[in-house]
Amino acid sequence: MMINLMINSRKEYWFLTFKLLITRQSQTIAFVSILIFALCNLFSKPVFAQIGLTPEHIDQADFLSEVPIVSSATRLNQKITEVPASITIIDREMIEASGATEIPQLFRLVPGYISYYVFGNQFGVTNRGLTIEFPGDLEVMIDGRSVYEPIFSAVEWSSLGITVEDIDYIEVLRGSNTPAYGSNAYLGAINIVTANPVKAYGTNINVTLGDLHTRNTQIKQNGSVGAANYSLGVSYRSNEGFPRLKKQENPIPFDRIQDSNEALHLNLRLIYTPTVFDTIDFQVGVGKSDLDIPGNDLTDGPNGFNEREIETNYQFIQWRKSLQNTNEIQLQFYHNRLAVDEIRELGPLSGLLSVPPSFIPLIFDGHADEDIVTGIRDTISERFDLELQHKLNLAEHQRLVWGAGARYDKIRSEFLLGRKDAVDELQYRLFANWEWRLRENLTFNFGAMSEHNNIVGNFISPRAAVNYQFLPGQVIHSSYTYGNRTPSVLESSQYQATSFADGTLIDVDINFDDDIDESKVREVEIGYLGNFLNSKLTVDLRAFRTETDRVIGEVINLFPDLSGDVHTVSNTMDWVSKGFDTQIQFRPSNTILLSLQYAYTDFHGNRFKRVEPLEIPALNRELPRHNANLLVSKAFKQGWNASFVWFYVSEVAWRQGDLIKSQDRLDLRLAKTFNIGARAAKAELIVHNLLNDYPEFEDFNLFDTRVFLRLSINLP
Numbered sequence: 121m122m123i124n125l126m127i128n129s130r131k132e133y134w135f136l137t138f139k140l141l142i143t144r145q146s147q148t149i150a151f152v153s154i155l156i157f158a159l160c161n162l163f164s165k166p167v168f169a170q171i172g173l174t175p176e177h178i179d180q181a182d183f184l185s186e187v188p189i190v191s192s193a194t195r196l197n198q199k200i201t202e203v204p205a206s207i208t209i210i211d212r213e214m215i216e217a218s219g220a221t222e223i224p225q226l227f228r229l230v231p232g233y234i235s236y237y238v239f240g241n242q243f244g245v246t247n248r249g250l251t252i253e254f255p256g257d258l259e260v261m262i263d264g265r266s267v268y269e270p271i272f273s274a275v276e277w278s279s280l281g282i283t284v285e286d287i288d289y290i291e292v293l294r295g296s297n298t299p300a301y302g303s304n305a306y307l308g309a310i311n312i313v314t315a316n317p318v319k320a321y322g323t324n325i326n327v328t329l330g331d332l333h334t335r336n337t338q339i340k341q342n343g344s345v346g347a348a349n350y351s352l353g354v355s356y357r358s359n360e361g362f363p364r365l366k367k368q369e370n371p372i373p374f375d376r377i378q379d380s381n382e383a384l385h386l387n388l389r390l391i392y393t394p395t396v397f398d399t400i401d402f403q404v405g406v407g408k409s410d411l412d413i414p415g416n417d418l419t420d421g422p423n424g425f426n427e428r429e430i431e432t433n434y435q436f437i438q439w440r441k442s443l444q445n446t447n448e449i450q451l452q453f454y455h456n457r458l459a460v461d462e463i464r465e466l467g468p469l470s471g472l473l474s475v476p477p478s479f480i481p482l483i484f485d486g487h488a489d490e491d492i493v494t495g496i497r498d499t500i501s502e503r504f505d506l507e508l509q510h511k512l513n514l515a516e517h518q519r520l521v522w523g524a525g526a527r528y529d530k531i532r533s534e535f536l537l538g539r540k541d542a543v544d545e546l547q548y549r550l551f552a553n554w555e556w557r558l559r560e561n562l563t564f565n566f567g568a569m570s571e572h573n574n575i576v577g578n579f580i581s582p583r584a585a586v587n588y589q590f591l592p593g594q595v596i597h598s599s600y601t602y603g604n605r606t607p608s609v610l611e612s613s614q615y616q617a618t619s620f621a622d623g624t625l626i627d628v629d630i631n632f633d634d635d636i637d638e639s640k641v642r643e644v645e646i647g648y649l650g651n652f653l654n655s656k657l658t659v660d661l662r663a664f665r666t667e668t669d670r671v672i673g674e675v676i677n678l679f680p681d682l683s684g685d686v687h688t689v690s691n692t693m694d695w696v697s698k699g700f701d702t703q704i705q706f707r708p709s710n711t712i713l714l715s716l717q718y719a720y721t722d723f724h725g726n727r728f729k730r731v732e733p734l735e736i737p738a739l740n741r742e743l744p745r746h747n748a749n750l751l752v753s754k755a756f757k758q759g760w761n762a763s764f765v766w767f768y769v770s771e772v773a774w775r776q777g778d779l780i781k782s783q784d785r786l787d788l789r790l791a792k793t794f795n796i797g798a799r800a801a802k803a804e805l806i807v808h809n810l811l812n813d814y815p816e817f818e819d820f821n822l823f824d825t826r827v828f829l830r831l832s833i834n835l836p
Contacts, residue, residue: 240361695725
């Protein structure tokens with residue numbers, strides 16, 4: 121009934137959506153999107169019919185072939201047997217079988233990766249890195265566009281603007297990839313590839329309803345306009361986050377945690393092929409999210425939570441030109457903008473300090489008691505990135521990709537920076553990767569990224585690797601990577617303080633270190649990839665040792681303010697992680713999939729926590745020693761499909777959370793495809809966590825059993 125209602129009122133739905141999305145920053149983008157959407161209804165001749173091609177001629181590399189082709193390891197399209205690093209592909213079949221309702225949940229399918237809820241609608245994803253609220257050690261891209269946010273020095277997953285249904289496949293590097301993608305790929309890299317409009321036509325509607333008052337809707341229109349194929353989609357997402365529970369420690373005046381979310385996003389993608397040699401990929405998007413953030417200590421709002429509003433928009437254009445002898449030139453530019461508004465009304469200062477109002481003038485040199493208002497108000501982050509890339513064949517068995525780029529990051533936030541003007545970072549980069557197939561079964565890869573910015577100056581991240589196929593379908597590779605991670609523009613400039621309305625200082629919370637420097641990583645990896653039973657069985661094994669130096673964190677220094685100390689952002693941690701991970705996939709037929717992932721990590725290091733008295737605690741439980749998952753999917757007759765995913769994580773002392781004992785979880789999915797006249801449809805029943813309730817990241821984040829119903833329908 122709900123689907124029929126949406127179909128019948130499609131025009132009204134689009135009208136309301138555009139009305140809601142048009143803001144001061146996005147009026148132009150929304151107008152162009154509406155114009156294109158109107159034109160789409162006037163033209164329907166596929167571009168390939170006009171230029172005499174079929175879509176297969178310009179499809180992405182077929183990563184599901186007998187020897188999969190990937191591109192995220194070195195920027196070259198390579199057989200997975202020839203890449204210099206271990207890589208996991210999460211294809212569309214795995215995405216659907218997982219029953220994931222949020223994108224970060226998918227990375228539980230990658231051995232060694234840790235995906236977790238910080239609270240109900242904020243996620244963290246790391247590859248054996250810091251288990252903090254905003255882990256900043258991964259480069260995450262959508263179709264090659266970085267979504268790393270300078271405001272958070274990390275990825276803000278709830279504001280990506282795409283959903284699980286938008287994804288075609290994901291390539292995940294399980295080790296450092298700074299030689300290919302630079303500083304942000306310190307411990308790994310993720311490239312999320314969205315569905316190509318070339319392969320889709322008509323209108324698709326997805327609706328997900330379920331526990332936590334989940335109400336998710338997505339409508340996507342696909343088609344063609346002249347020589348361009350397009351996809352125009354809008355998504356609305358809403359839920360109430362974790363069940364509202366009392367905090368178990370440090371009781372506060374309210375009874376329940378609130379961490380709900382409501383988000384609306386609009387995306388447009390155009391693939392324009394004016395000639396058989398040229399392809400232009402154009403993408404724009406706008407969005408708005410309203411999140412409730414659980415408070416803590418002095419940041420608690422009057423109801424125990426703070427309201428955070430996030431507005432985003434992006435523009436991306438990429439031009440690829442095929443040259444002779446499979447050479448290629450690519451030029452791309454993108455702009456990301458994120459604005460955050462979060463006001464924290466803390467109440468009277470006397471109440472925060474638990475003293476009578478008459479004491480405030482005595483403590484603060486005659487200053488009267490006052491209501492304290494703080495928060496990430498009027499905070500704006502922008503990123504501009506321009507890059508040129510050239511792929512060429514040097515000789516019969518040698519290929520090279522090289523390129524150069526420039527990136528400009530700018531943030532403005534009086535709360536985060538202690539100043540009204542903006543701070544910025546300008547970065548230049550030069551990169552190259554050389555592939556040399558010395559023999560049919562022996563391949564060398566040499567790559568490097570040279571970067572320069574106005575924070576730390578110059579640094580170079582090189583890699584050398586060799587792949588040896590000792591038997592048909594049996595490959596080992598070995599690599600050494602030396603990487604760097606520069607401080608983000610926020611980490612190099614952060615100054616957070618609480619003040620009276622006239623600017624009189626009350627307390628300094630966070631300050632930056634003038635001598636902050638880049639972090640270092642040295643990683644040795646030995647991998648094995650084997651195909652058996654005519655490639656029905658694949659075994660991927662990786663052993664590694666990763667040494668990190670001068671990792672950025674916070675150290676507590678003495679400071680003459682209310683608390684007597686300040687947290688200084690500086691190079692404070694060193695650690696070593698070593699171990700192995702494996703992924704085993706078995707596809708005995710085109711109806712059965714079994715995928716097993718397991719990772720073992722031996723992690724230890726030190727953290728410089730406090731200057732006086734000197735405190736250097738050990739790091740050893742901040743990462744799980746074991747994490748594993750098993751995915752099983754089976755397709756039956758008459759359109760039925762069933763799958764389950766089992767997850768296990770051993771004990772973790774979450775770096776900014778609580779000590780959580782080992783936990784496991786079982787998710788189930790039952791799906792049925794059917795037709796409604798000429799319309800293809802699918803219904804899914806998804807159950808998350810059929811086992812016991814467990815806490816995630818913090819004691820009060822109780823993950824209970826959750827049931828969802830997802831319906832999708834395709835209109836011609």
